[in-house]
Amino acid sequence: MNSILDTFRSDGLRQWLPLATLVILVVLVGAFQPAFLVVNTLLQLASDTAVLFILATGVTFVIMLGGIDLSIQSMASLSSVVVALTLSRFGYGAFAFAFGLGALAGLLSGIAHVKLRIPSFIATLAMGGVLYSAALVTSKERSITLGESERAYLGWITGTVFGIPNVVLIGLIVLVIAHILQSRTRFGRYSAAIGAGEPAAYASGVKVDRQKVIAFVLSGACAALAGIVLVGRLASGSPTLASELLLPSIAAVVVGGTAITGGVGSIWRTLVGALIISVVRIGMTFLGVNIFAQNIVFGVVLVAAVAITIDRSKIPIVK
Amino acid sequence: MTIDASLSSSQAAKPAPRRRWRIAAWAPLIVLVLLCGLITLINPNFLTFGNMVRISQAAMIPLVLGLGATFIILMGSIDLSVEGGLTLSAVILSMLVLNGANSNAFGVFGILIVLLVGAGVGFANGVIHVRLKIPSFMVTLGMWFVGVGAANALLGGMAIRINDPMIRSLAIERFLGFPWGVWLALFCLLIALVIQNYTRLGRYIYALGGGEDLAALSGIPVGRVRILTFTLAGVFYAVGGVLAAAQLGLGNAQIGTGRLFTTVTAVVVGGTALSGGQGSVLQTLVGVLIVVVLSNGMVLMGVPPSVQIGVQGLMIIAAVALSIDRKRMRIVK
Numbered sequence: 001m002n003s004i005l006d007t008f009r010s011d012g013l014r015q016w017l018p019l020a021t022l023v024i025l026v027v028l029v030g031a032f033q034p035a036f037l038v039v040n041t042l043l044q045l046a047s048d049t050a051v052l053f054i055l056a057t058g059v060t061f062v063i064m065l066g067g068i069d070l071s072i073q074s075m076a077s078l079s080s081v082v083v084a085l086t087l088s089r090f091g092y093g094a095f096a097f098a099f100g101l102g103a104l105a106g107l108l109s110g111i112a113h114v115k116l117r118i119p120s121f122i123a124t125l126a127m128g129g130v131l132y133s134a135a136l137v138t139s140k141e142r143s144i145t146l147g148e149s150e151r152a153y154l155g156w157i158t159g160t161v162f163g164i165p166n167v168v169l170i171g172l173i174v175l176v177i178a179h180i181l182q183s184r185t186r187f188g189r190y191s192a193a194i195g196a197g198e199p200a201a202y203a204s205g206v207k208v209d210r211q212k213v214i215a216f217v218l219s220g221a222c223a224a225l226a227g228i229v230l231v232g233r234l235a236s237g238s239p240t241l242a243s244e245l246l247l248p249s250i251a252a253v254v255v256g257g258t259a260i261t262g263g264v265g266s267i268w269r270t271l272v273g274a275l276i277i278s279v280v281r282i283g284m285t286f287l288g289v290n291i292f293a294q295n296i297v298f299g300v301v302l303v304a305a306v307a308i309t310i311d312r313s314k315i316p317i318v319k
Numbered sequence: 320m321t322i323d324a325s326l327s328s329s330q331a332a333k334p335a336p337r338r339r340w341r342i343a344a345w346a347p348l349i350v351l352v353l354l355c356g357l358i359t360l361i362n363p364n365f366l367t368f369g370n371m372v373r374i375s376q377a378a379m380i381p382l383v384l385g386l387g388a389t390f391i392i393l394m395g396s397i398d399l400s401v402e403g404g405l406t407l408s409a410v411i412l413s414m415l416v417l418n419g420a421n422s423n424a425f426g427v428f429g430i431l432i433v434l435l436v437g438a439g440v441g442f443a444n445g446v447i448h449v450r451l452k453i454p455s456f457m458v459t460l461g462m463w464f465v466g467v468g469a470a471n472a473l474l475g476g477m478a479i480r481i482n483d484p485m486i487r488s489l490a491i492e493r494f495l496g497f498p499w500g501v502w503l504a505l506f507c508l509l510i511a512l513v514i515q516n517y518t519r520l521g522r523y524i525y526a527l528g529g530g531e532d533l534a535a536l537s538g539i540p541v542g543r544v545r546i547l548t549f550t551l552a553g554v555f556y557a558v559g560g561v562l563a564a565a566q567l568g569l570g571n572a573q574i575g576t577g578r579l580f581t582t583v584t585a586v587v588v589g590g591t592a593l594s595g596g597q598g599s600v601l602q603t604l605v606g607v608l609i610v611v612v613l614s615n616g617m618v619l620m621g622v623p624p625s626v627q628i629g630v631q632g633l634m635i636i637a638a639v640a641l642s643i644d645r646k647r648m649r650i651v652k
Binding site: 133 | 396397454639
């Protein structure tokens with residue numbers, strides 16, 4: 001068992017494993033269902049992946065630091081409710097409002113995490129409860145369908161440019177921004193440093209707490225954006241709209257090869273991971289697997305991917 | 320007196336500053352008493368026998384789940400698979416006893432099978448966590464969705480009505496005014512107390528939470544203790560599943576929704592530290608009562624139930640922030 005894991009851990013192989021998996025999966029599904037490899041289906045796949053990718057991108061920033069954010073699905077749902085409720089009053093301002101709310105929620109989780117020194121999984125679990133509750137109260141526990149006049153504001157999400165759905169373009173913009181943040185800014189470097197070894201990063205003068213808070217703000221903002229895109233696609237908002245997305249999002253990050261222990265990873269890997277999750281989902285739908293039962297597969301995939309990518313030298317005592 | 324017993328055991332595990340720890344151990348109980356007094360002032364109906372029964376009914380499932388989770392948290396780990404284990408157990412139970420969907424009627428035997436299923440889920444958690452060396456929150460996060468997904472797959476979107484009179488009587492029939500389910504939950508508390516205070520496993524759990532490297536060096540079979548504890552917790556979640564199915568009268572896939580949150584809130588509000596080694600199942604009883612009394616009080620005051628999840632979230636943050644010993648941990652992830 002361990003020798004197999006060791007082989008996977010050898011970096012050369014591990015680096016390319018996610019991409020190879022993706023290609024194999026696409027070929028497999030394509031072989032069974034030739035209709036899958038048509039441009040339109042692939043664009044549809046890309047649109048379906050966009051929300052998952054945006055959520056996963058946000059949580060990637062947090063996982064890079066060695067933390068976790070379990071509140072993203074509640075934030076996305078809350079953001080959908082907020083947009084649906086305020087769209088008629090604020091117009092385009094509703095999107096900015098929801099986005100700002102996401103950043104604020106991330107800020108609060110981050111502060112609870114670093115100032116009160118609460119482990120991130122419990123701080124964000126609690127914050128998720130607060131956000132879910134807020135969504136339930138503001139929506140009066142109902143789903144809100146948008147009227148005709150409100151749908152006019154959704155053109156920037158539902159439209160297409162040269163045949164490419166805007167959702168895909170939004171995903172690409174997020175990809176570019178996140179990639180620049182991660183590879184070209186001080187924040188990105190510091191994140192990787194903190195994830196690789198927090199005491200060393202701290203000793204070399206990195207403001208660890210500030211970087212962590214920024215990561216949570218980004219995660220909250222991405223979750224809010226994902227909620228906004230969901231409203232655009234479904235023309236409604238609901239307090240449970242995104243509740244099934246937590247597991248696939250974290251699975252996407254980990255399957256892409258970002259280690260849960262932090263330090264190793266990139267947005268590109270998350271993109272590959274999100275595509276893998278989408279292709280697996282489509283494959284299962286072709287095979288007729290019940291949508292809820294698909295969670296069994298994602299749960300197993302998540303644990304398996306963590307087992308392969310985790311850096312055990314960093315956690316002498318596994319708790 | 321009983322709290323004193325848990326006090327001395329925690330001190331045996333970790334010689335904390337005596338005075339500070341003493342106050343910290345009593346704080347949840349004081350909060351509970353103050354809370355009861357406050358709600359009684361606002362609404363005297365709180366202290367009626369009928370309301371006590373209602374509170375006990377609301378507390379029985381969180382208590383059983385909290386007992387299992389306490390052992391895990393005492394080790395310094397976490398179990399997010401509460402809802403998975405509970406849902407799967409409840410659904411399998413509804414399929415095994417006299418029900419409206421198939422002709423099975425295993426009765427008590429069905430309950431035993433369900434307890435085994437719970438043990439199996441916990442055992443899987445433990446083995447993956449220990450043998451593959453994956454942090455427990457990640458393993459149990461996966462298991463949460465595997466459990467609920469499996470329950471969904473078994474049901475195929477249906478709900479199964481339970482017709483077994485014995486299961487139903489857990490929620491309906493009463494002894495001394497309280498439903499049998501409440502007595503079952505108290506029996507579980509007794510078992511958990513015995514395991515915690517009078518068995519080697521209980522000692523080992525405290526030792527692991529107090530300092531795992533030291534525990535390993537003193538010859539404690541750390542891996543085995545962890546697997547056993549996760550298995551034990553799985554059995555408690557299965558009992559919770561039986562009670563939940565009895566209370567609802569059917570097995571469906573949403574039966575566990577929100578239970579993880581209440582469980583974690585109850586355990587940490589009771590004063591059991593997430594860092595491990597400090598706490599006890601009796602403190603979890605106090606924590607469960609705080610959570611249940613608070614939500615009961617909010618219902619009496621007319622606060623909508625959807626607000627309660629948010630209040631619980633804030634309680635988790637407050638309780639964890641108050642109980643964490645910041646000197647012991649420089650890196651918080």
